[in-house]
Amino acid sequence: MCDCCQEASDLSANLLRSTPDQVAPYLSYIYKKEELDLLFLLSGGSLSLAEIEAKSGRDCTLLLASAYKRAVVDQEFDDQGNLVAYTAQTAARRINNMATFCREDWEGLPDEIRRTLSRWHFRQFVEMKRPLGYPKVAAKQNQVLPLEKVIAYMREKTDRVWVIPCDCKSTWETCGEEKRQFCMEFHAEPNTPVGRGLAREITLDEAEALLYKADELGLYHTAEAHGICNCCRCCCYPGRTTLELGYKGLWPKIAYQAVRNEALCQRCHRCVERCPKEALSLEGETVQFKAENCWGCGLCQTTCPAGAIEMVKISNAN
Numbered sequence: 613m614c615d616c617c618q619e620a621s622d623l624s625a626n627l628l629r630s631t632p633d634q635v636a637p638y639l640s641y642i643y644k645k646e647e648l649d650l651l652f653l654l655s656g657g658s659l660s661l662a663e664i665e666a667k668s669g670r671d672c673t674l675l676l677a678s679a680y681k682r683a684v685v686d687q688e689f690d691d692q693g694n695l696v697a698y699t700a701q702t703a704a705r706r707i708n709n710m711a712t713f714c715r716e717d718w719e720g721l722p723d724e725i726r727r728t729l730s731r732w733h734f735r736q737f738v739e740m741k742r743p744l745g746y747p748k749v750a751a752k753q754n755q756v757l758p759l760e761k762v763i764a765y766m767r768e769k770t771d772r773v774w775v776i777p778c779d780c781k782s783t784w785e786t787c788g789e790e791k792r793q794f795c796m797e798f799h800a801e802p803n804t805p806v807g808r809g810l811a812r813e814i815t816l817d818e819a820e821a822l823l824y825k826a827d828e829l830g831l832y833h834t835a836e837a838h839g840i841c842n843c844c845r846c847c848c849y850p851g852r853t854t855l856e857l858g859y860k861g862l863w864p865k866i867a868y869q870a871v872r873n874e875a876l877c878q879r880c881h882r883c884v885e886r887c888p889k890e891a892l893s894l895e896g897e898t899v900q901f902k903a904e905n906c907w908g909c910g911l912c913q914t915t916c917p918a919g920a921i922e923m924v925k926i927s928n929a930n
Contacts, residue, residue, distance in 0.1 A: 635703075635729060641721050642706055646675055647684045654700035658688055664698065681810065683709035686803045704736055712782040713810050730783050738853050746859055752836040754850060754864035758910025758923045761868070762833040762840060763820050770798040773819040773839075774811035784847040794826040794842035832888055832909030834864045845888035868908030868923045872901055876920035883912035883921060 639648065653659065653667050664672050676698060679685045683705045688697040707729050711718045718726065741749050757765060766773065774797040781792045796819055800806045814822070823833065826842035834841045834850070843851055854860050870891070877899060884892045884899060891905035892912060913921040 635725060638721060638725055641717065642703065642710060643684065647679050647682070650675060650679055651684065651700045654685065654698065658697040658699040660697050681808050682706065682714070683808065689802065704733060707733060708779050708783055709805075709808075709810075711785075712777050712779045713805070715782075718782075726785070730785060733783055734849060734852070737849050738856055741853055741857060746862060749857075749859065750863040750865070752838070754834055754836045755867050756864050756907050756909050757833050757835050758868055758908065759823060759827045759833065759914055761910075761923075762835055763823055765835045766796070766819060766823070766840060767816060769837075771816070772800075772813065773798065773816060774800070774806045774813050775819070775822065776805045776811045778841065778843075778847075780841075780849045781844060781847040784849075786846040787844050791829055791831060791844060794822055794831060795839065796822070796841075797839040799838055827911065827914050830886055830888065830911060832907065832911055836864075866906075866908050866926065868910065868925055869903060869906050870901070870908070870910070870912050871922045871924045872899070873920045873922070876918045878918045878920070880917060882915045882917070886911045886915045 635642075643651070649668070650664070650672070653664060659667070661672065661676065664676070676685065680687060680698075683701055685698045686701050687695055688699055690696050711726075711729075721729075775793070776795050776797060777792045778795045781787045797804065797806050797811055805811050823840070823842070826833070831842040831844055834843055834848075841848070845851070850864055854863050860866075879897055879899075881894060881899065884894055888909065888911060889905050889907050891902050891907075893900050893902070908923065908926070910923045913923050
């Protein structure tokens with residue numbers, strides 16, 4: 613999954629302190645009453661199923677299954693892989709899950725509250741990244757890849773793919789629904805959308821077709837160890853955070869650059885319209901290229917009818 617919700621939620625373990633003051637009256641929209649009761653029980657730390665049931669005086673099997681799926685709680689396992697306990701998740705994780713997978717509940721919130729939550733959630737993500745420094749931020753080796761390269765990356769790295777809605781687009785909401793359904797996971801780990809049973813497994817051929825569709829819609833591709841995100845210019849958390857923290861070109865890593873053959877250019881200007889980073893612009897009828905703005909996503913290349921653009925690997929990129 614995109615690391616936005618997981619890493620942002622690690623800032624605070626306290627439900628109310630990790631939620632904007634304006635949101636407190638709306639907790640009943642975000643949580644069911646029995647979930648709030650469960651979070652109160654877990655406020656002192658992780659508990660086993662038996663301990664939760666002893667404290668609550670009821671059978672909690674179904675409640676915990678639902679709360680896990682809704683990212684209200686996480687599961688803990690011992691060294692043998694046995695489920696041994698549950699721990700409370702923060703409001704950040706639940707809000708992200710709500711926006712991504714419980715759209716009816718999310719859209720039931722007042723517009724201003726949704727905007728407040730979106731802004732707050734993004735700030736959580738930025739401020740979590742800020743103190744880490746570049747090496748830790750880049751540990752998952754996020755990189756921007758052109759279409760043909762990201763397809764090759766996927767086929768090399770995994771034989772299983774799950775697709776989920778994009779949490780950045782779902783929470784920030786600038787893009788329409790048609791651009792949300794393209795994020796891909798490679799692993800079925802606990803406490804992720806795949807582990808919670810929220811993802812749909814697809815074949816590698818189906819995943820490749822989705823990558824082509826994402827490219828057609830103007831989404832650029834970022835790959836990392838656990839999967840692939842198909843990002844937009846307006847919502848992407850890493851894409852916006854890297855500019856704020858001064859990591860542009862390093863995280864996500866820029867590995868390719870567009871090279872134009874002016875003699876082949878047909879002046880259709882489709883590349884200018886498609887570029888998500890304003891590396892291409894018009895001066896009269898002439899296309900101008902600002903190399904410092906290019907992220908190497910290849911959207912210009914895949915739209916050029918004349919084959920006038922080539923994606924060239926940057927010499928110092930691994």
